[in-house]
Structures are given as C-alpha cells and as structure tokens.
Amino acid sequence: MKNVRRFDGKVGDYVRFRERYSPEILLPILRSVCGLTRDWLVADIGAGTGMLSDVFLANGNRTLAVEPNPEMRQMCRIAHEGNLNLTMIDGTAEATGVNSSSVDLVAAGRAMHWFDREAAFAEFRRILKPDGWVGIIAFGRTEKGREENLVLEQILRDFSPSHTDTHAGYEVYGQLKSYLPRDFYHQEILKTISLNWQDLxxxxxxxxxxPSRADPHYPLFERALRDFFERFASDGEVQLETRYWINLGRFEPV
Structure with a gap:
C-alpha cells in the first residue's frame, strides 16, 4: 500500500512534465523482436497515467491499463476518454484482475521496481498466453553520464529521505534475464532532453x-534546484542525458 500511495499529490506534475515514450522508437523494436501486431492484447502493469499504454494504442492494440493508484487511474481515464481500445483496471502487479492465459504481451514501464517481483512475475505468467512476451521498458534521465545528471542526482539524494529505499528496488532491472530467459533481448538507447526552469x-x-511543496524542506530543495539550473543552463535550458532501457523476453515453459 505504501508504494500504491507514493504518487498521491504528484499526478498533475507527473502527467505534465514526465518524459513521454516514443512509439517511433519502440514499435519497430517490438515488431522486430516480439512480432507485435495490432491484434495482440496488451496488459500495461502499473500503467500510471497511460504513457506506455499510448505506445500500444498508437499501434492499434487493445490495451488493459492496470493501475492501483486512484489519482493515476482518474487522470488516465480523462486523458483517454473515448478511446475504446483502452480498458482501465483497478489492480496491482501481484493481483491484476486480468483473466488467465488471455494476454499476448505484459508490459511495465517505470514501475517494475515498485512490485513484489516474485509475486508479480508469477502473476505475469498466469495472465499470459503460453508463448506470450514480457516487456520491461523504462525511459527517463540517467543517474550518471553528463555532469548535469550527476549533480542533479546528488541534490535528490540530499533532499529525499526515501531515495535509498526507492533505488533499492532498481536491482531487479539487472536480473530480468534470469526471470525471462527465453529469447531475452536487451537494448539501451541514450538521448538528451532540454528543460527550461518550469520543466525541470x-x-x-x-x-x-x-519533497512535496508542503514539505518543510521544500524551500531549500527548490533553492538547490535553482542553483543547479543557473549553473548549467544555456539559453534558458539545461540538458540532461536520458536512456531507454528495453528488456523483452519470455518465460521458460513449465
């Protein structure tokens, strides 16, 4: 439940400022590696506001957006009003509410580190068709790379009490091949984004x-972030390195 409520009060900033997944980048890879067609049923687990779902919707796929946070579900519902290919489900990675052996592809974006991995992978296996695929696809700023990324990461560590707890779950991304050994595929794509002050x-x-705006440490946090922006900005924007982290694979038969 703690993980379900982590984004309470942050959904407005999330939907407005988070990096968007690119169908132009991801769909050719999914078609080539997995054989994705528009006939597949996709379950987007921890769908949030539907940013990864949008990739599959752009391909014409019926998509089940499984999301436990009420604010996220509501925003996703509003953003996709009238899109008959998207179905919202109040569920978790460990208990999706999706029918057994019904899904061609289980996808998860910037969410896998929030899941109970053993229970989640067991649930993925349950809802997938026998030869179904799992895609763990993350996109966002890197923690290393450019100096800007390193300095920003340190600011977050200094002002975020839960930062260590949050990042402890990231180790799962290095273990995905052991869960999805059949036809495992991994690719990383580096890019950069330019952010003005409000974007940052x-x-x-x-x-x-x-820290939220109500946090007593927030004024110091914003001051540190402003100092960071003034140090690195050129022509009113700061550049950060980003990375697609694409992992595709299938379970071994039982």
Missing part, C-alpha cells in the same frame, strides 16, 4: 521521492 522543477517534483 515539474519533472523533479513528479518523482516519488522528491
């Missing part, structure tokens, strides 16, 4: 572990 502030506030 909004993106940072959308993170689960950043």
């Amino acid at each position: 502030l909004g993106l940072t506030l959308s993170l689960s572990h950043s």
